[in-house]
Amino acid sequence: MDYSKLDDVSLIREIALARPDALSALYDRYSRLVFSLALHILGEAEAAEEVTQDVFFRIWEKAEIYQAEQARVSTWMTSITRNRSIDLLRKRKVRPEGHSLGWEEFQPDWEPVSERSDPEALTADAIQSQRVRAAVASLPVEQQRALAMAFFEGYSHSEIAERLGEPLGTIKTRIRSGMQKLRSLLLEEQIHI
């Protein structure tokens, strides 16, 4: 069977039947996304590699618990990646020197060269990245900052308010407004495609 042709949910079902080739295909499809997120949060390639392997091994062991009606496979995977990375970040308590956890350094059309051989998938990923970056860049800077602290660093409303020296209500509004605007930009745009 050519697992690379299967959709995400079918791949997860095959993984639940302990087909290593299905896991291999899922890895080829999403390892870049998982590794990139872990690397950005942790700032260290070695730690990001460890998280990447753990995330896919967890999927190998727990594929049967995935519930397609609750979230897409990519959403489930990024959620696991983010939780694992932030856990590791907290355990270390020290971040690599000069490591930034914001959106600022992302230029909308910047994309590193990949060694991956599937140009179609690469193009789709690049378009998706540009859409998300453009959507984030359209938010007020204060909202971007609050969202980055929640998403990349796992801070709560009150922790963000304390670190930024802003009222709690202001931070709650920034997070809520930012997410609502992103939903409007990303999901409604998707529907029109």
Next chain:
Amino acid sequence: MENDSHILELIPAYALDCLERDEAQIVAAHLEECNECQKALSSFLEVSGQLAYAVPQVDPPASVKASLMRRVQAGQQAGPAALPRKSWLEAVQDFFAQLSPVWVIASLAVVGLLVFSNLFLWVQVRELRAEQQTTMAVVGLNATEFAPGSSGTIVISRDGLYGTLVVENLPILDETQQYQLWLIQDGQRTNGGVFSVGYHGYASQEIHSEQPLGSFTSFGITIEPAGGSPQPTGQKVLGGDL
């Protein structure tokens, strides 16, 4: 309703896991019974998932995949329980393909006998269960590799409507995380409540469920962000079957 609109305002932050613990618990309880908020949560989780694409995309080294696949293969070779999980139809086909016709007939006779005896035992078990419903059910929770030495027990009332969870020797989590109980039926996981453990890793709490607890087949406990998650995302520390 005013309460619903208030909760709806908290959903974006819940999807980002940035609510305070008490607020997250309120949202998690509300989500159990509100379809509108569940739909809103799905859409905001989707947004949260897409944010991962905003970071510079970099390929991991090839060695990561090689290590992963070695780990998978090692797990499969570790023992019969870890062998590839073939579908039952494939397993039956493989089995009969290896046998001569005489053995096929003999095997079918044995299988038939086993089916009959299993049916007989099943009827007996049902009768015994009906008798046992006059007492409380006790479910032992066994530790996984992520919480060695820990254990748990769920006691379910005779009518199956109420339950109490007791755990001991679970690792103490920092304030950003809590344990979450999952009630499992037909692969569906329902939130059974979140809790933290005290200094000695001990906790006990009542289990609330709209569905009788006796109707669930399994129970599991995972580590989740404070306030809980709509579905399991963290490591499983305890599990057991009813």
